Amino acid sequence: MASVTLENLQKTYPNGFKAIHGVDVDIQDGEFLVLVGPSGCGKSTLLRMIAGLETITDGSLSIGGKAVNDLEPSKRDIAMVFQNYALYPHMTVYNNMAYGLKIMGLSKDEIDQRVKNAASILELTDEQLSRKPRQLSGGQRQRVAMGRAIVRKPSVFLFDEPLSNLDAKLRVQMRVEIKQLQESLGITSVYVTHDQVEAMTLGHRLMVLNAGNVEQLGTPLELYEKPASLFVAGFIGSPAMNILDATVAEDGKSVVIGTDTVLPVGANGVEGFDGKPVKLGIRPEHLEITPGAEGALPLTVTLVEHLGADTLLHGHFGNDKTDLTLRQSGTHLAKAGEVLPITITPNHIHLFDPETEKRIDF
Amino acid sequence: MIENRPLLKIFSHIILILGVIMVAFPLWVTFVASTHDATRMTELPLPLLPGSHFFENLDRVLFVGLYGGDASGMGYMLLNSTIMALMIAIGKIIISLLSAFAIVYFRFPFRMFFFWMIFLTLMLPVEVRILPTFEVVANLGMLDTYWGLTVPLIASATATFMFRQVFLTIPDEMLEAARIDGAGPLRFFKDILLPMSRTNIAALFVILFIYGWNQYLWPLLVTTDQSMYTVVMQIGNMLEAGEEAPQWHLIMMITLLAIIPPVLVVVAMQKLFVQGLTETEK
Amino acid sequence: MLKRVHFEPSLLPYLLVAPQIIVTIIFFIWPASQALFQSMLVEDAFGLKTEFVWFQNFEELFADPHYWGSFQRTFIFSFLVAGLSMSIALLLATMADRVIKGSGIYRTLLIWPYAVAPAAAGALFFFLFNPTLGFIPYTLQFFGYDWNHKINGDEAMALIIFAAAWKQIAYNFLFFLAGLQSIPKSLIEAAAIDGAGPSRRFWTIIFPLLSPTTFFLLVVNVVYAFFETFGIVDAMTAGGPANSTQILVYKVYNDGFVGLDLGGSAAQSAVLMAIVVALTVFQFRFVEKKVEY
Numbered sequence: 057m058a059s060v061t062l063e064n065l066q067k068t069y070p071n072g073f074k075a076i077h078g079v080d081v082d083i084q085d086g087e088f089l090v091l092v093g094p095s096g097c098g099k100s101t102l103l104r105m106i107a108g109l110e111t112i113t114d115g116s117l118s119i120g121g122k123a124v125n126d127l128e129p130s131k132r133d134i135a136m137v138f139q140n141y142a143l144y145p146h147m148t149v150y151n152n153m154a155y156g157l158k159i160m161g162l163s164k165d166e167i168d169q170r171v172k173n174a175a176s177i178l179e180l181t182d183e184q185l186s187r188k189p190r191q192l193s194g195g196q197r198q199r200v201a202m203g204r205a206i207v208r209k210p211s212v213f214l215f216d217e218p219l220s221n222l223d224a225k226l227r228v229q230m231r232v233e234i235k236q237l238q239e240s241l242g243i244t245s246v247y248v249t250h251d252q253v254e255a256m257t258l259g260h261r262l263m264v265l266n267a268g269n270v271e272q273l274g275t276p277l278e279l280y281e282k283p284a285s286l287f288v289a290g291f292i293g294s295p296a297m298n299i300l301d302a303t304v305a306e307d308g309k310s311v312v313i314g315t316d317t318v319l320p321v322g323a324n325g326v327e328g329f330d331g332k333p334v335k336l337g338i339r340p341e342h343l344e345i346t347p348g349a350e351g352a353l354p355l356t357v358t359l360v361e362h363l364g365a366d367t368l369l370h371g372h373f374g375n376d377k378t379d380l381t382l383r384q385s386g387t388h389l390a391k392a393g394e395v396l397p398i399t400i401t402p403n404h405i406h407l408f409d410p411e412t413e414k415r416i417d418f
Numbered sequence: 419m420i421e422n423r424p425l426l427k428i429f430s431h432i433i434l435i436l437g438v439i440m441v442a443f444p445l446w447v448t449f450v451a452s453t454h455d456a457t458r459m460t461e462l463p464l465p466l467l468p469g470s471h472f473f474e475n476l477d478r479v480l481f482v483g484l485y486g487g488d489a490s491g492m493g494y495m496l497l498n499s500t501i502m503a504l505m506i507a508i509g510k511i512i513i514s515l516l517s518a519f520a521i522v523y524f525r526f527p528f529r530m531f532f533f534w535m536i537f538l539t540l541m542l543p544v545e546v547r548i549l550p551t552f553e554v555v556a557n558l559g560m561l562d563t564y565w566g567l568t569v570p571l572i573a574s575a576t577a578t579f580m581f582r583q584v585f586l587t588i589p590d591e592m593l594e595a596a597r598i599d600g601a602g603p604l605r606f607f608k609d610i611l612l613p614m615s616r617t618n619i620a621a622l623f624v625i626l627f628i629y630g631w632n633q634y635l636w637p638l639l640v641t642t643d644q645s646m647y648t649v650v651m652q653i654g655n656m657l658e659a660g661e662e663a664p665q666w667h668l669i670m671m672i673t674l675l676a677i678i679p680p681v682l683v684v685v686a687m688q689k690l691f692v693q694g695l696t697e698t699e700k
Numbered sequence: 701m702l703k704r705v706h707f708e709p710s711l712l713p714y715l716l717v718a719p720q721i722i723v724t725i726i727f728f729i730w731p732a733s734q735a736l737f738q739s740m741l742v743e744d745a746f747g748l749k750t751e752f753v754w755f756q757n758f759e760e761l762f763a764d765p766h767y768w769g770s771f772q773r774t775f776i777f778s779f780l781v782a783g784l785s786m787s788i789a790l791l792l793a794t795m796a797d798r799v800i801k802g803s804g805i806y807r808t809l810l811i812w813p814y815a816v817a818p819a820a821a822g823a824l825f826f827f828l829f830n831p832t833l834g835f836i837p838y839t840l841q842f843f844g845y846d847w848n849h850k851i852n853g854d855e856a857m858a859l860i861i862f863a864a865a866w867k868q869i870a871y872n873f874l875f876f877l878a879g880l881q882s883i884p885k886s887l888i889e890a891a892a893i894d895g896a897g898p899s900r901r902f903w904t905i906i907f908p909l910l911s912p913t914t915f916f917l918l919v920v921n922v923v924y925a926f927f928e929t930f931g932i933v934d935a936m937t938a939g940g941p942a943n944s945t946q947i948l949v950y951k952v953y954n955d956g957f958v959g960l961d962l963g964g965s966a967a968q969s970a971v972l973m974a975i976v977v978a979l980t981v982f983q984f985r986f987v988e989k990k991v992e993y
Contacts, residue, residue, distance in 0.1 A: 143595075431802075550738065
């Protein structure tokens with residue numbers, strides 16, 4: 057059990073490419089931190105730096121209060137689960153799990169006890185333990201990869217997109233298992249994924265990375281309710297947040313969409329943007345169909361998607377061609393071409409500075 | 419089959435059978451010759467069906483010697499050939515495995531320089547640098563030794579490239595997982611890399627054994643002591659001698675002995691052989 | 701080219717490459733540079749004095765009609781070996797691709813000559829074509845043809861071509877068969893639906909799709925005929941009669957070891973090296989192209 061501290065961690069490749077621009081985070085003992093972002097954002101690099109598979113260019117990394125910058129991976133008291141599992145194809149499942157322990161120099165009994173214990177946690181049978189990895193299904197291989205991590209009894213678990221090779225149904229199942237396992241073992245975990253649903257459901261905290269920079273660090277709900285930037289707003293939540301062009305009124309008390317839709321902003325208005333253009337964000341579930349409401353915006357429906365529990369309506373406001381998505385719970389029998397009156401709930405809007413793309417608090 | 423044309427199928431079989439006969443005919447004639455006695459082998463037309471002197475001829479060639487009293491048979495040449503083929507095959511595999519491992523899994527100064535140096539050997543078959551190589555071996559006092567017979571043929575770019583290719587297809591995560599498991603370079607090599615490449619090693623072994631066994635020019639040059647002769651080089655000597663005293667039944671028996679071991683290897687390990695052949699060409 | 705992760709730099713990688721590098725330097729690079737150096741030396745008749753003569757050996761070499769003759773013979777030999785062996789192999793591979801039953805057996809029965817040493821292949825054909833006893837000359841007599849490769853240079857050349865091509869059929873067959881089997885069946889089926897018969901399908905669909913394999917094999921066969929047929933020549937004809945089968949590799953050996961013309965032999969080695977380099981580069985560029993397919 058240990059905390060992991062990253063201080064101004066940086067990575068520059070020999071060719072000059074700067075992959076990580078300086079990350080600070082204090083991962084608590086027992087915390088589940090998810091690194092999330094689009095491919096190429098540096099999340100895997102960061103994880104591999106913690107693992108010791110990539111060198112650290114600058115900054116410091118400590119695990120359990122001990123600086124580990126220059127330690128070999130095996131000396132960092134970590135275990136890692138790889139995207140393609142990286143099981144040794146020529147060894148049985150048992151030996152895959154036991155290999156690291158043998159190198160540690162543990163006794164045969166100790167190794168056997170640890171492997172058997174991990175196998176029972178992961179519900180791997182004795183018969184499966186004697187098989188080769190290629191004779192197992194995807195889900196079973198995934199379990200073996202986790203087993204290999206568990207037997208090491210590490211202070212930190214590192215997961216590198218461990219579920220991305222599984223089919224959708226299995227992915228949900230394994231996601232739940234990983235969550236339960238982490239909670240019951242209480243081991244500090246760092247988990248990399250590009251799937252925001254995975255990130256939201258697994259993490260105590262999420263770190264959103266973009267082009268080697270930390271966009272935001274916070275709990276799933278913080279990210280959802282107060283995205284720190286346009287990037288986070290667009291990345292967290294599915295379907296993505298709608299973004300519209302708007303202007304702050306001269307008095308700063310309201311924002312104007314188009315020419316005549318005026319929405320009040322908070323109790324005190326917004327400071328410093330009087331009369332300036334802003335980006336206005338509104339989540340699909342915060343657009344309401346309000347027949348007969350005053351000042352409703354006319355949404356021309358272009359496409360209707362029925363998801364069963366929800367209905368997604370795609371469309372645009374009048375001549376504004378910005379595509380919008382509206383989520384309506386239950387079934388809504390709208391048709392393409394129909395025009396629906398839409399109301400935006402003012403206390404659910406988000407404002408962003410179009411220059412810096414940062415959130416404007418109000 | 420796209421369409422069912424029995425005639426076409428029969429035609430294909432006929433062509434194939436003719437091909438097999440054409441390919442096998444020279445060997446058949448040789449085999450038949452090795453089963454007759456000296457007298458029969460001077461009468462025209464030569465036989466096309468086996469006779470009854472096979473074991474007699476075999477015994478003579480292996481244990482008695484060709485011209486009676488001159489030597490003690492040539493069984494030892496089979497042994498020499500086997501030793502040479504094994505030394506070349508195993509030696510090549512070992513040094514190629516090691517250098518490919520270094521080149522793929524380490525970053526070190528002069529890595530590319532070494533890589534190109536090995537690449538050069540691809541371009542220098544022994545036939546084109548024969549004289550100076552001979553001089554080097556002579557100066558090192560390696561004439562008439564197994565080392566002189568094999569070491570100069572051991573450096574091989576082909577095998578190094580093949581292992582490099584094999585290592586490159588092994589996922590990076592194998593090394594990463596091994597490092598997290600605490601395996602150092604040599605341990606990784608022994609526990610992960612070698613077992614994962616074992617069919618490639620076996621396939622290459624088949625090809626290299628044949629290569630080694632079939633060496634002709636090099637043994638011809640570096641051996642002067644009869645006890646170091648190999649079977650294949652002996653064929654040349656025998657054909658020359660055959661001009662004066664044609665003992666075709668014995669000469670063909672020697673040829674047969676030179677042919678059969680590598681052919682058996684190919685036939686018995688056909689799958690590995692095909693794999694090795696296609697892999698070394700990548 | 702390189703793994704994402706490496707082991708820490710240490711002395712170890714140097715130790716690992718050392719055996720190969722040492723062997724390469726002692727038995728490849730040093731002798732090859734010796735050959736290049738010697739190609740610019742002339743030794744007097746008693747081997748007492750050597751003189752550095754720059755490119756004189758090369759000039760003499762290229763002025764020597766015997767050398768050009770050998771060059772010409774080597775080219776004829778190489779292309780006939782490649783052509784003969786590849787056409788037979790392609791025919792057999794096409795047939796083997798067609799039959800489903802027994803194609804494995806045919807393969808086994810056709811690939812074994814690969815394992816036969818060139819010198820041994822020479823012995824097989826030497827016996828088969830022996831002018832006094834051999835089966836083929838005996839048969840040819842009935843057609844009024846008198847075969848004697850010991851006198852007739854063309855026949856001697858034909859003989860080494862037969863032996864060299866015979867041995868190479870196995871290799872070509874395997875690669876052609878693999879090439880044929882990698883052609884998607886759907887393409888052939890589409891052509892059949894378009895109404896193309898077997899032979900039309902072969903020439904318009906299969907053969908063009910096989911062209912990378914064919915081209916690759918052509919290079920490999922030429923390299924084989926150039927450098928790996930020493931044993932065949934030495935065992936069967938020793939370059940004779942009257943040098944009619946003296947191909948380049950044989951001439952290097954003959955001039956160097958028998959004629960003891962060190963400078964001339966070394967100059968020939970240098971020329972051969974240039975040819976190998978050219979062929980290898982050619983082959984590599986082609987392999988790169990093949991990747992694009």
